[in-house]
Amino acid sequence: SQGGEHGDQSLVFADLTPEEMVEVVTYLHDNLGVPLVDAYDANPSDNCIYYVDVQLPPKAEVLAFLDHKGSRPARQALAVVYFGNQLDPNITEYVVGPLPRPTAHRDVTVQKYGGKLPYHRRPVLGKEYEQIGTFLQKEAFSAAPSFLSRVFNYDGTNFASLTSAPRGFRSGDRSTWFALFHNVSGFFLHPVGLEVLVDHSRLDASQWRVNRVFYNGQYYADFAQLESEFQQGRIKAEAVKKAPPDGGFSSLQSRATPAAPSPLQYEPQGPRYSVRNNHVASQLWSFAFGVNVNTGMRLFDIRFQGQRLVYEISVQEAISVYGSNSPTGMITRYMDGSFGIGRFTYSLVRGVDCPYSATYLDTHYLIESRTPATHKNSVCIFEQNTGTPLRRHYSNLYSLYYGGLSLSALVIRSIATLGNYDYVWDFLFYQNGAIEAKVHATGFMTSSFLHGDGLDYGNRVGAHTLGTIHTHAIHYKVDLDLGGTANRLVAHDMAFESVQVPWSPEHQIHRPRLTKRVLHTEDEAAFPLHSKMPRYVYFAANSENKWGHQRGYRIQIISFTGDHMPEASPMERSISWERYKLAVTKRKEEEPTSSSIYNQNDPWTPTVAFADFINNETIVNEDLVAWITTGFLHIPHAEDIPNTVTVGNGVSVLLRPYNYYDMDPSIYSPDSVFFNSK
Amino acid sequence: SQGGEHGDQSLVFADLTPEEMVEVVTYLHDNLGVPLVDAYDANPSDNCIYYVDVQLPPKAEVLAFLDHKGSRPARQALAVVYFGNQLDPNITEYVVGPLPRPTAHRDVTVQKYGGKLPYHRRPVLGKEYEQIGTFLQKEAFSAAPSFLSRVFNYDGTNFASLTSAPRGFRSGDRSTWFALFHNVSGFFLHPVGLEVLVDHSRLDASQWRVNRVFYNGQYYADFAQLESEFQQGRIKAEAVKKAPPDGGFSSLQSRATPAAPSPLQYEPQGPRYSVRNNHVASQLWSFAFGVNVNTGMRLFDIRFQGQRLVYEISVQEAISVYGSNSPTGMITRYMDGSFGIGRFTYSLVRGVDCPYSATYLDTHYLIESRTPATHKNSVCIFEQNTGTPLRRHYSNLYSLYYGGLSLSALVIRSIATLGNYDYVWDFLFYQNGAIEAKVHATGFMTSSFLHGDGLDYGNRVGAHTLGTIHTHAIHYKVDLDLGGTANRLVAHDMAFESVQVPWSPEHQIHRPRLTKRVLHTEDEAAFPLHSKMPRYVYFAANSENKWGHQRGYRIQIISFTGDHMPEASPMERSISWERYKLAVTKRKEEEPTSSSIYNQNDPWTPTVAFADFINNETIVNEDLVAWITTGFLHIPHAEDIPNTVTVGNGVSVLLRPYNYYDMDPSIYSPDSVFFNSK
Numbered sequence A, B: 001s002q003g004g005e006h007g008d009q010s011l012v013f014a015d016l017t018p019e020e021m022v023e024v025v026t027y028l029h030d031n032l033g034v035p036l037v038d039a040y041d042a043n044p045s046d047n048c049i050y051y052v053d054v055q056l057p058p059k060a061e062v063l064a065f066l067d068h069k070g071s072r073p074a075r076q077a078l079a080v081v082y083f084g085n086q087l088d089p090n091i092t093e094y095v096v097g098p099l100p101r102p103t104a105h106r107d108v109t110v111q112k113y114g115g116k117l118p119y120h121r122r123p124v125l126g127k128e129y130e131q132i133g134t135f136l137q138k139e140a141f142s143a144a145p146s147f148l149s150r151v152f153n154y155d156g157t158n159f160a161s162l163t164s165a166p167r168g169f170r171s172g173d174r175s176t177w178f179a180l181f182h183n184v185s186g187f188f189l190h191p192v193g194l195e196v197l198v199d200h201s202r203l204d205a206s207q208w209r210v211n212r213v214f215y216n217g218q219y220y221a222d223f224a225q226l227e228s229e230f231q232q233g234r235i236k237a238e239a240v241k242k243a244p245p246d247g248g249f250s251s252l253q254s255r256a257t258p259a260a261p262s263p264l265q266y267e268p269q270g271p272r273y274s275v276r277n278n279h280v281a282s283q284l285w286s287f288a289f290g291v292n293v294n295t296g297m298r299l300f301d302i303r304f305q306g307q308r309l310v311y312e313i314s315v316q317e318a319i320s321v322y323g324s325n326s327p328t329g330m331i332t333r334y335m336d337g338s339f340g341i342g343r344f345t346y347s348l349v350r351g352v353d354c355p356y357s358a359t360y361l362d363t364h365y366l367i368e369s370r371t372p373a374t375h376k377n378s379v380c381i382f383e384q385n386t387g388t389p390l391r392r393h394y395s396n397l398y399s400l401y402y403g404g405l406s407l408s409a410l411v412i413r414s415i416a417t418l419g420n421y422d423y424v425w426d427f428l429f430y431q432n433g434a435i436e437a438k439v440h441a442t443g444f445m446t447s448s449f450l451h452g453d454g455l456d457y458g459n460r461v462g463a464h465t466l467g468t469i470h471t472h473a474i475h476y477k478v479d480l481d482l483g484g485t486a487n488r489l490v491a492h493d494m495a496f497e498s499v500q501v502p503w504s505p506e507h508q509i510h511r512p513r514l515t516k517r518v519l520h521t522e523d524e525a526a527f528p529l530h531s532k533m534p535r536y537v538y539f540a541a542n543s544e545n546k547w548g549h550q551r552g553y554r555i556q557i558i559s560f561t562g563d564h565m566p567e568a569s570p571m572e573r574s575i576s577w578e579r580y581k582l583a584v585t586k587r588k589e590e591e592p593t594s595s596s597i598y599n600q601n602d603p604w605t606p607t608v609a610f611a612d613f614i615n616n617e618t619i620v621n622e623d624l625v626a627w628i629t630t631g632f633l634h635i636p637h638a639e640d641i642p643n644t645v646t647v648g649n650g651v652s653v654l655l656r657p658y659n660y661y662d663m664d665p666s667i668y669s670p671d672s673v674f675f676n677s678k
């Protein structure tokens, strides 16, 4: 093969197979000793399995196995179970194993979270949304028949609804604003101006209530009040033209006739990488990968020329904080990990989402179902020739020669569709030993019905559509391991010094000087989002390169973040990772993730509060993790219709060698070109 | 053709043809009435033509011609003449025309610069460097024969030298530090530790003098002193291993055997753009291009779907400010425009510098010669499929469909080799109407001989090689014209406001709000390099899109600049454009460029001081120009050997539509893909 070598060691990081998922579900049904309903059909007052995913072994065990001939760690699953059908409803997390034939389960909830997980923190099931939909259609809406039919021609099918979150103001609240849209293609751009606040906190759906109704700038106690005022002619109904089924301006259909195809890539002698199981290898690179059902794509044991650089790099969370003059919009602070970035990683379209010639792989999830779902072709791997030189020099001073090489990157990609938005998650590997984690946002914006002072919260992008201002912030975990786990964090920067000119002491020059600083503690290594950060920040190994410098990898962040929510906000701690553009902490097995799927529905008592990781521990000669925030402020504009484009809406984290090698390793690439005049 | 349409209007921006250059030179020789020596052979005390380039017509004339059926502006050349052979030596700039048969020349020096151009400001000719080399070899070095032969085996050929600049501390100074290197491939990485300060200010080369010698940390009055101390054994000579002719670690030769080739691009039905003369056109885009002998690549009259967006986008200057503990390094503040970015735009290598299938074009220069030089294949144009979607959405909420399109960019590129460094200059055009100006740095770093406290100024990258800290800053001029020349500059950003929740007044939320500000004056629109800038800054037209918003194009900057030189420095005004990451000024015909080729050798009395452009004029409804600084701090490290890589060392300016259109124009691209479940 032209790719690199594969062992089966990478299976230690592998996602569950569908067979393993089925085994775990069967085991739990047989052994939990309580009735379990399929989550697809479960009422809030039922017990059900929310999801099953792999439970990765502790790093120490994995390193013993990979590096020191230790035994293969036991393979285990994590199962998250909703217990709605008991006196003290709660969420319980079990580790189930060993796979493939589980024999035991262990409740890890208290160990992981320091207490039980209150039931109200649970992510909303599809079934619960469906029940809310039924409640609205069958009960709530029936109080306003003439309003709905005369203003919207409402027929029971022509509304689509979009949830907001969080769902209240205090722990325990579960009152959600839903915005209603015309149910056409690209409905996110067709708000009808009607929004409804549903209290669905009771486990008995028959006790759910409408708490408030909003229409075109006015709040009403309920639909009955709205209907009554409408019939009294006190409601200014906005005449909205009926959208065509294809959505009209929101349609993704091409407005052009096909013409000559764009340039395409081909591989003259086939791919220069290979994939086996969850392992990718090229002549230079190798890594294992997986897709977590909540947080999405993650890579492990990334090696360049056989040397591990990264133990783990993973997406932790993606949030959006919205502003609007409509309730659904103004309350929305989406935490996408809670909805599930991995589970919404869908099939990729050849030639658009990835090159035609890419390698496409399936992923499998068990969530809200008794049976695994397979997402065909949902991960792609390819090598991309960027058309740009990685390096080059043309010499005609003293001697005539040319040397260079074209920049080709090995890429692994998945795309997650979170309702309206699509996130393109890339990890790129370059011939010079650099790694890049990149994310682009595309898909539909969501919107509010334009009214009143709406233009203080965004731009008008359609006849009645307000594109609402919001932030995008994405959190990455980067567990670099350079020459082992004992690393330190070093900052290099420049400062001008004013000095007397040695050969002309009557003159002064302003001379750049290299400033160096070892960051000793977590507090020193936590850089507020918009603070000035040293321009070179790097992880350093406990070893030196040929020239006596600590071998390092630099972290370079490309980001355009908006502002972080004020810490005065009662929910801020749930997204406190966004306080920092970079924070480096001592790695802990008990701090595997910076967010939690339980934060979305109870952000006022965050299950995981990243800020607590930063407690001034020493970070010198420790196993360190870098937590990195990237993102951008999004003020939607006309060109976000029908979809946001990736150009300019990409952010990334680059990991670049900094004295790690003795010279640029691309010199060993077979792609190098050199010629001279001889 | 699959490309767009071509007229011959673009010729108004065309570079001179070789024939035109010859005509101008002939005209000047016949009409200046003084003896003119070929600059290739000219002594400082001679008269010679430094360069001839096109003199573009004033914008008003061009717009009258392009947009209002005005007559074609006269075609003219700019000729820069060194008058060394007269009582008051000076530099004179002439406009010569009309082409192709010039009949007149006009001295424009005083009009352009407010006075005569002192001769000491002139860029150093190749001949002057050659004479300095001869002076060193024949005269200066002969005072230290045993030192040179015993320490370096000096044989008259095994040194290469590199100039520094500026050349002194006061207007009129012309004393240059030269660092000596082993004359091997990649000599920039082989400093020998010997540097020499030559005063070459006198027009009579026989009066040139060595002012100071530096060896391995010590300064000497001259070579005689160095020789004497050496013979007395008072000099610690550093034993430097002889570098092999290929440079060893500095060689660009591949250390690998060829293997399978990287992926390549092909165009199934041929290119989707076409080129005629200096005009490039695709179905969406068209523009004119040229390469200025000093400032390099520049584009004019960029149109999307036939509408002009940009009148001019051009590189203005590239500077590097170095720190070192050696004199050549510590004094170096290169202004590359003075050396000539365009003239060093050399041939591109197919498959490395640009894709194999790109279109390659020649450029022509007349500089330091009586005859034009042709640089074959020095501009390339291609369409690049990035392998990434420009936009996409997969829907399985309410309806099942997919829409997307792959991101292909039309690219024009040239690469300039300025001694050690290679700058890759790109302009990219996207299907959504965005334009990007991007530059990557590659090629060789320059270096100092490692001694003493050298590590305060960089990293050791070789046995005796200190990679010296420096900044890179690049200045772009962007003359956007949106719906005509009368534009304004607007800033949008976000701010959190704390508000009572309308349906739950006992609670507060922190809500993002859109903030808007029109920037009224040049002073308001000048953003210091590291200041907080509004996140959305855009040029706005005097017209509105379908939704009532001012049609705009946003400026998004991707940059990692180091610090700007303190304003206390006597030379700071010569590079005062670097004070600002963005400055928007009222466009003036008298302010065509932000720098000058005369700034390098007299930075203490800058011929052009950009800061003076900013004089608080109104910028509302005026023809505006955006001046943008991008760059990065470069602390060279082992992986810069042998060459700096482009990964992570690229910076750019993105011009993105912001309510300019009514929706994303990519919806009209034939590359759009859509399918649904029906």
Ligand SMILES: [Ca+2]
Pocket: A522, A585, A586, A612, A613, A614, A615, A616, A617
């Ligand atoms: Ca800690």
Ligand SMILES: [Ca+2]
Pocket: A311, A479, A480, A481, A482, A485, A487, A587, A623, A624, A625
């Ligand atoms: Ca680590």
Ligand SMILES: [Ca+2]
Pocket: B522, B585, B586, B612, B613, B614, B615, B616, B617
């Ligand atoms: Ca001005």
Ligand SMILES: [Ca+2]
Pocket: B311, B479, B480, B481, B482, B485, B487, B587, B623, B624, B625
């Ligand atoms: Ca303008």
Ligand SMILES: [Cu+2]
Pocket: A441, A445, A470, A472, A634, A644
């Ligand atoms: Cu967005």
Ligand SMILES: [Cu+2]
Pocket: B441, B445, B470, B472, B634, B644
């Ligand atoms: Cu550099």
